[in-house]
Amino acid sequence: MTTLVLHLDGPMQAWGHASQWDHRDTLDYPTRSGVIGMIAAALGKQWGDSLDDLSPLRFTIRIDRPGRRIVDYHTAGGGYEVGIARVKGGNRAHAVLSDRFYMSDAAYTVAITGPDTLLYRVDDALRAPVFGPFLGRRSCPPAGPWHLGLHDGDPLRTLPLHRDKPRDGDTVAVEFVSDHETHGPTDRVDTTLTDPHEFGPRRSYGTVTTHRWTETLPVAMCGGTGIQWFDALTTV
Numbered sequence: 001m002t003t004l005v006l007h008l009d010g011p012m013q014a015w016g017h018a019s020q021w022d023h024r025d026t027l028d029y030p031t032r033s034g035v036i037g038m039i040a041a042a043l044g045k046q047w048g049d050s051l052d053d054l055s056p057l058r059f060t061i062r063i064d065r066p067g068r069r070i071v072d073y074h075t076a077g078g079g080y081e082v083g084i085a086r087v088k089g090g091n092r093a094h095a096v097l098s099d100r101f102y103m104s105d106a107a108y109t110v111a112i113t114g115p116d117t118l119l120y121r122v123d124d125a126l127r128a129p130v131f132g133p134f135l136g137r138r139s140c141p142p143a144g145p146w147h148l149g150l151h152d153g154d155p156l157r158t159l160p161l162h163r164d165k166p167r168d169g170d171t172v173a174v175e176f177v178s179d180h181e182t183h184g185p186t187d188r189v190d191t192t193l194t195d196p197h198e199f200g201p202r203r204s205y206g207t208v209t210t211h212r213w214t215e216t217l218p219v220a221m222c223g224g225t226g227i228q229w230f231d232a233l234t235t236v
Helices: 032-043 116-127 227-234
Strands: 003-013 058-065 068-077 095-113 147-151 171-178 188-198 204-218
Touching: 003 116, 032 116, 095 116, 116 147
Parallel strands: none
Antiparallel strands: 003 095, 003 147, 058 095, 058 171, 068 095, 171 204, 188 204
């Protein structure tokens, strides 16, 4: 089976699924809508274009480094120039406050499957994207190579993990998340509103069922971080 692989790694990532106005949450893994948004940007799709041609794509995510969830108390606007005018002169502050959550220092390897013709088309677009990639929000660019190309076999069990080796033990526990049923045991099943049909003023989403489980992988798959991981990637 042909599989397209992405590696999503950066200082901060944000994968919202139920954000409302002044509360911008994030899941602890890339959402289907977030990854499809990256692909749509690479293809040059415009705001409001249909995403139905990307619906056959299926995603399985390996959580290389879980990172940690952080929050930014965000302030926009305010100040004398943009405040609301007072009758007595001067302006009343009109700042917009929000809590914005991010995953910090996390890394994910994403395996994408689907019809070969669609995978080849997406692969070509990712090599020369029309619009640049962001990890959920524009303030979150990827830290390094994020497009790992097309692979045969099972890349999530062969490509190095982007994490340091533990001090002891022969295996490591690694979490996986998939938007389709797997053949192995599933620890948890969730339903989220992250299947996009259109991004735009009338954005439309469908529900997607995610399957989450843990596997034990050889410690030899741990490729380290930074340059060490890049070196391990080139030797596969």
